[in-house]
Amino acid sequence: xxxxxxxxxxxxxxxxxxxxCVLVAEEGAGALTVRRVAAAAGVSPGRVQHxxxxxxxxxxxxxxxxxxxxxxxxxxxxGEAAAPEQVLTAVLRAMIPTxxxxxxxxxxxxxxxxxxxxxxxxxxxIREGHAELLAFLERLLESSxxxxxxxxxxxxxxxxxxxxxxxxxQVLLGQSSPDRALALLQTSIDDMFRGVAx
Amino acid sequence: xxxxxxxxxxxxxxxxxxxxCVLVAEEGAGALTVRRVAAAAGVSPGRVQHxxxxxxxxxxxxxxxxxxxxxxxxxxxxGEAAAPEQVLTAVLRAMIPTxxxxxxxxxxxxxxxxxxxxxxxxxxxIREGHAELLAFLERLLESSxxxxxxxxxxxxxxxxxxxxxxxxxQVLLGQSSPDRALALLQTSIDDMFRGVAx
DNA sequence: TCCTAATCGATACGAGTGTATCGGATTGCG
DNA sequence: CGCAATCCGATACACTCGTATCGATTAGGA
Numbered sequence: 001x002x003x004x005x006x007x008x009x010x011x012x013x014x015x016x017x018x019x020x021c022v023l024v025a026e027e028g029a030g031a032l033t034v035r036r037v038a039a040a041a042g043v044s045p046g047r048v049q050h051x052x053x054x055x056x057x058x059x060x061x062x063x064x065x066x067x068x069x070x071x072x073x074x075x076x077x078x079g080e081a082a083a084p085e086q087v088l089t090a091v092l093r094a095m096i097p098t099x100x101x102x103x104x105x106x107x108x109x110x111x112x113x114x115x116x117x118x119x120x121x122x123x124x125x126i127r128e129g130h131a132e133l134l135a136f137l138e139r140l141l142e143s144s145x146x147x148x149x150x151x152x153x154x155x156x157x158x159x160x161x162x163x164x165x166x167x168x169x170q171v172l173l174g175q176s177s178p179d180r181a182l183a184l185l186q187t188s189i190d191d192m193f194r195g196v197a198x
Numbered sequence: 199x200x201x202x203x204x205x206x207x208x209x210x211x212x213x214x215x216x217x218x219c220v221l222v223a224e225e226g227a228g229a230l231t232v233r234r235v236a237a238a239a240g241v242s243p244g245r246v247q248h249x250x251x252x253x254x255x256x257x258x259x260x261x262x263x264x265x266x267x268x269x270x271x272x273x274x275x276x277g278e279a280a281a282p283e284q285v286l287t288a289v290l291r292a293m294i295p296t297x298x299x300x301x302x303x304x305x306x307x308x309x310x311x312x313x314x315x316x317x318x319x320x321x322x323x324i325r326e327g328h329a330e331l332l333a334f335l336e337r338l339l340e341s342s343x344x345x346x347x348x349x350x351x352x353x354x355x356x357x358x359x360x361x362x363x364x365x366x367x368q369v370l371l372g373q374s375s376p377d378r379a380l381a382l383l384q385t386s387i388d389d390m391f392r393g394v395a396x
Numbered sequence: 397t398c399c400t401a402a403t404c405g406a407t408a409c410g411a412g413t414g415t416a417t418c419g420g421a422t423t424g425c426g
Numbered sequence: 427c428g429c430a431a432t433c434c435g436a437t438a439c440a441c442t443c444g445t446a447t448c449g450a451t452t453a454g455g456a
Contacts, residue, residue, distance in 0.1 A: 007423090007433065028316035030228060033413070046435045055414065107315055114312035116371060117305055118226035123371055130373050158374065159382040162364030163357065169367075170360055173314060173321055175328050184357040191389060201403050201452045231443070244405045253444065 013051050013061060016041045020062035021069075025104040029111040032059055056121070063122060066108045067129060070094075073105070074133075084144040088137060088160075089189055095164040096185060097171055098178045110172055134158060156192055163188045211249050211259060214239045218260035219267075223302040227309040230257055254319070261320060264306045265327060268292075271303070272331075282342035286335060286358075287387055293362040294383060295369055296376045304366055332356065354390055361386045 019041035023031050037058060038045040052058040077090040097103040116122035137157050167185055170176040176184075217239035221229050235256060236243040250256040275288040295301040314320035335355050365383055368374040374382075 028313070030316075034415090035412080044435055046437095047433080049415080050432095050434055053415095110315060111312055113367065113371065114309055115226070117308060118228075126371055127373055130368075130371075155378075155382055155385070158368070158378075159361060159365075159386060162368055162379075162382065163361045163386075164364070165367055166360030166362070166364035167357075169311065169363055170328075170356070173311065173324055173328075175325055176356065180353075180356075181360075184353055184360065187353070188357060188361075201450095205403065205453090207402095232445090233443080242405055244407095245403080247445080248402095248404055251445095 009051075012047075014065065016043065016048055016051060017058075017061040017065040019043075020058060021065050021108050022104070024062060024111050025107045029115050032062065034058065059115075059119075060121065060125075062108075063112050063125065066105060066112065067125070069105055070109065073102075084140050085193065087140055089186075091133075091137065092160060092164045092185055092189065093182060095161075095168050096178060096181045097168065098182070103172070106168055107172060110169065130161075134161065160188060160192060207249075210245075212263070214241065214246055214249060215256075215259040215263040217241075218256060219263050219306050220302070222260060222309050223305045227313050230260065232256065254317075257313070257317070258319065258323075260306075261310050261323065264303060264310065265323070267303055268307065271300075282338050283391065285338055287384075289331075289335065290358060290362045290383055290387065291380060293359075293366050294376060294379045295366065296380070301370070305370060308367065308370055328359075332359065358386060358390060 016037060020032060020037045023037060023040040027036075032055070034048050034052075034055065035045045038048040041048070048058070052061060074091055074094050077094045078087050081087045081090045094102075095106070097106045112122055113126060116126050134154065134157060138154055141153055141157070164185055167176065167181040171178050171181045214235060218230060218235045221234060221238040225234075230253070232246050232250075232253065233243050236246040239246070246256070250259060272289055272292050275292045276285050279285045279288045292300075293304070295304045310320055311324060314324050332352065332355060336352055339351055339355070362383055365374065365379040369376050369379045
């Protein structure tokens with residue numbers, strides 16, 4: 001079934017999008033090209049063109065691919081945690097790249113974030129994902145017995161997310177080691193829980 | 199003196215680099231092109247080519263241009279502050295875009311940071327600038343009477359810088375308003391100084 | 397004055413881009 | 427067994443890109 005109507009459309013699309021992500025991770029967003037992606041996926045340019053009408057569709061598919069990968073990563077990290085504090089810690093730690101695969105994934109995310117400064121569609125999607133994550137963590141903490149001393153759960157969470165994102169950027173740029181970033185992140189988390197009755 | 203040897207080389211170079219920054223701010227790093235920059239600077243492509251041997255030189259000049267602009271901004275912000283705590287606060291607040299010009303400037307910085315994930319020369323320069331800023335703030339706090347409770351000045355500062363960078367990214371992506379980001383940043387700074395005898 | 401070096405506009409070339417289009421291959425259905 | 431729908435490889439076209447190159451212009455020293 002290498003041709004014809006029997007092809008599993010979504011599988012092929014996903015494979016091409018995944019190859020596009022690898023390409024972006026290694027060569028930057030500028031390499032997001034029909035022909036380059038085709039070469040990276042080991043596929044003819046015509047095939048890529050068949051599954052994606054234009055360059056924007058290819059870009060959005062690649063973005064969805066990383067976003068789903070990140071969501072899956074977060075989900076498994078959450079699955080292993082029990083208490084709400086552990087869930088929060090796991091989610092935030094997942095934003096710091098420690099191994100090669102996480103490094104690549106977060107490099108792709110960083111590339112798309114800078115693309116989003118120009119492409120409004122990407123900015124919207126990133127905002128939605130960010131708001132979703134924030135709401136999830138907010139529900140998590142509010143449904144538990146945890147109450148933050150600042151009486152401002154959303155603000156504190158947003159600050160924590162900003163810290164994690166900043167540390168992630170530092171690691172990606174080689175300004176900080178993953179271990180150091182994780183330690184600093186843990187300090188911020190501990191500060192947040194300080195003086196809180198669980 | 200529109201031609202000939204009498205031209206002020208550095209002035210022309212600077213003007214072209216500044217125009218390149220405006221272009222990057224408005225259209226992203228992908229617009230960093232000889233012809234586009236020439237058009238943005240109101241200059242013939244040949245002139246740009248004359249002052250910059252290749253695209254990399256143009257990119258580095260544009261990067262230096264923003265870096266100097268940021269340094270100047272920080273310097274004036276520091277000049278208005280008296281106490282070391284105020285200096286630190288001023289530096290960190292300068293990383294959050296509040297008006298249009300700061301917005302544009304930080305957009306350019308963000309674009310170059312994502313470019314640095316691919317271009318090693320940029321990564322090196324950013325690391326150097328970051329280390330320099332960190333060392334400056336460290337000296338500032340250590341030479342003053344301020345001692346951090348965590349007994350880990352560098353780590354705390356790095357965490358604070360990460361928070362500011364993360365908040366800056368949130369503002370750039372429209373996930374947070376400048377005022378909100380400034381408030382969250384202030385909270386982080388206050389937490390840092392909590393329990394510290396000045 | 398004139399001549400050398402700097403400046404710069406214009407043009408050209410090859411590579412790479414997005415996209416349109418065509419034709420053959422393949423498959424599942426009637 | 428057709429046959430229509432899908433799949434996809436190939437090609438073409440009009441662009442933009444970086445870069446090389448040439449010639450004209452200009453300024454300042456000899």
